[in-house]
Amino acid sequence: MKKFISIILALALCTACASLFTGCGSSYEGEINVYNWGEYISNGEEGSIDVISEFEKRFNIKVNYTNYETNEEMYNILKNSNSSYDVIIPSDYMISKLIEEDMLAEINFENIPNFDTNIMERFKTPEYDEGSKHSVPYSWGVVAMVYNKTMIPEKPKGWSALWNEEYKGNILMFNNSRDAMAIAMQMCGIDPSIVTKEDIDKATEKLKELKPLLKGWVMDKVFTEMESDQSAIAPYYAGDIFTMLNNNENLDYVLPEEGSNLFVDAMCIPKDSKNKELAEKFINFMLEPEIAAANAEYIGYSTPNTEAYELLDEEYRNSDLISPPDEYLDKCYTFYNLPDDIYSYMQEQFVKAQS
Amino acid sequence: MKSRKPSIPYLIWMVIFTLIPLVTIVIYAFTDKQGNFSFEPFKNAFFYSNVFFRSLWIAFLSCLICILLAYPMAYIMSRCKERTQNLFVMLITIPMWMNFLLRIYAWVILLQNNGPIDMALSLLGINANLMGNAGTVVLGMVYEFLPFMILPIYTVMSKIDNNLIEAAQDLGSNSVQIFKKVIFPLSVPGIISGITMVFVPAASTFLVAQYLGGTEDIMIGDIIDKIFWTDQNTGSAISLILMVAILILLIIMNIFGDEEAIS
Structure with a gap:
């Protein structure tokens, strides 16, 4: 008897499903x-x-x-x-x-x-x-820098502003290995689109130099930090910087002279x-x-x-910021896929640079 | 013999959610990326020893301050009328109803540059950077975990039989002696469970340090989180070392605590 009931139930379930599907098909x-x-x-x-x-x-x-x-x-x-x-x-x-x-x-x-x-x-x-x-x-978009005009009166030119001792304790950096390493590599004169382990080592050293100057490694937190005048300068995605500028008139942006990542x-x-x-x-x-x-x-x-x-x-x-001039885009680079071992090496070195 | 059947669901629970994850972590910690037996993860983990000890140090400091603040509080509470006691317990637990992150964020707003505390201090002529140092992290931890220290100590203290204290008075003890010989030894179990509830999470949490600390205040929990993205083996090794370290500390404390309670 029990078996019979379960068979009936199973059948009922099937027809219910089937009618559901035909129901969808009829209108689209x-x-x-x-x-x-x-x-x-x-x-x-x-x-x-x-x-x-x-x-x-x-x-x-x-x-x-x-x-x-x-x-x-x-x-x-x-x-x-x-x-x-x-x-x-x-x-x-x-x-x-x-x-x-x-x-x-x-x-x-x-x-x-x-x-x-x-x-x-x-x-x-x-x-x-x-x-x-x-x-x-x-x-698409580019990576740019946002800075606070009250803390940095003169418009910075390139990434070296992030390594500037004068702004010690008020600098923010990406908390994501690929973006942070790319900026450090540009500082070392390396093309960040395809990288080797040696390139990563050099960039890691550069990030270790940066660490004592930093206020923090941030992603979304950059919005509150910059919009409420807590930090002086940060690299971030141009579209998001555009939003920050609309929310705080003390802020301005820089397209770094070295070029940046075009994604x-x-x-x-x-x-x-x-x-x-x-x-x-x-x-x-x-x-x-x-x-x-x-x-x-x-x-x-x-x-x-x-x-x-x-x-x-x-x-x-x-x-x-939203539509950078062609001369600037010509200086930009895009990321390629990294082999798994290189990517995990980059991630490990990034954690080491932070610790 | 009592039936063991009722404990079966708990046993299944423990096996699925405690034992299996633990064994997985041990296996990961002793293998390399290809799955061969290796001590490589522990060698890698060694790199983070400074972060490791700093985390334990910050947890220790937070725990110590929690005891110093919680003990008198719990003592005062346990000597109050019952209605006042309930009120205190309520006031201590109410902040815990709010989201953990929100409460930390409130501290960020209080302490940030040009925030209320910074403003007040600069009016007094003191210019200090309140955020981004180990002190702020300890402050955040103490604030976060204080209720977990007060409540166990209070629970134990409120159960101390008043007759014991009166007996001690009858036998000629002054209040210092009563505290040393009666109240303190009886409250040790409360302190120990308080330490367990504060030290263990404080050593492994990283949100407080992320929001209130600077780049130097990275905690071991943060490292584990980040390293797990690409390297589960090293991450497991660090987790295992942390677990063992905490376990050893707790065992030492329990031995010490038992003696204290007996003598």
Whole structure:
């Protein structure tokens, strides 16, 4: 008797599930899974465009939208879970890692006409994706410095300001190995895009010199530190510095004369995507001027989309922070994927420099 | 013989959440990245010995100050009327209802440059940098952990039988003698559980140091956290050393404490 009941229950469960699925299929023509950074798409707040529902409405395609917080988290999910994604938006070095491991599909650019017309020339030939077959740039920015004019009256020129004894105890530094090491390497005259263990050793020594001058190693804490006049100078991401400047008029920014890291996040299609054409449709939609402009304004980082750039507020367009001049961008470098042993060596040396 | 059945769920719990993680840590600590037996992680861990001892030192200082503050407080509380006692217990526990991080952040705002305390001091002509030194870290720790010292000592003290004190008075002891011969020995178990509850978390926490300390005040917990990103073996080795060190300290203290309580 017991067995009979459980069989009945199991059947009931199955039909319930089945009806659930047919229920979904009846209203949409298809669906895609989009996997993106948190707070990295315009969501309809304050009268902006709700990009996801706009896409759903226009093409009658359901979007399952999920978030990650770090490139590494996204990589682990992609590698180890059964769920398949159709569009992901990783950063430059992660894209080169995914390409190396053959995890990205080649994009059919015939389905993305907006790429040719809207993307800036500079971003059509990325170093992290040779031949530009696997990725479509979504957002970019540079690392810059923010400083407090009341504590540092004269505008600093380059990274050496961070090693300046005069500001001892009021200097902040990235609490993340890749960004901190890159700045230290630039100080030693090393190109930080690809590194060796010897380069890391030199940068570690440079960071050890910096440690006694520092107030702290920070990430998000940099906002409160700079906005409430607690620290004099810090390196951070340009889009975020733009936010800080709006919140405290004592602050100003510097694009370091040595150049800095230019980072790009780009849309890619994983190899195991089951709806590649819909994914391409989504990517093309994201490149439409109004949509890209809405996203750029929401995120606060720079857009690689010429047409969208024209639509942005003057405040954004005129800011060298959001749209650095070409001469500056030519001095910048992008990160490549590091081999695992080099990356863990870098992380270990960074912890040693801090201890 | 009593049935052992009721203890089975707890045994399963202990095996899953205590024993297995512990064994995993030991295995990790004695293997290299390829999974071969090796002392490499301990060799790497040795590099952080200065951080290690500094963490223990800061934990020790915080613990000592906690005892000095908590003991008189607990004594006074235990001598009050019962309603006042309940009020005290309430006042001590209320701050603990608030989020740990929020309370530390409140200290940051109090102590930061141009914050209220800094302002007041500069009006008096004292210019001091209050943040970012070991003293601030100890202050934060003492504030965070003081209730965990007061409550166990208070609990033990409030259970001391008044008849014992009266007996001592009858036998001609003055108040100093009563304290030395009766109250203090009986309160030792409270001090010991207080130390366990303060010293152990103080040695391994890093949030307080991250918010109130400078770059020199990095704690061993911070190192473990960071090193686990890429090197679980060294991280496990440091955790294991920390566990053993704390265990040894607690054993010594318990032996010492038992003698104290008996004599």
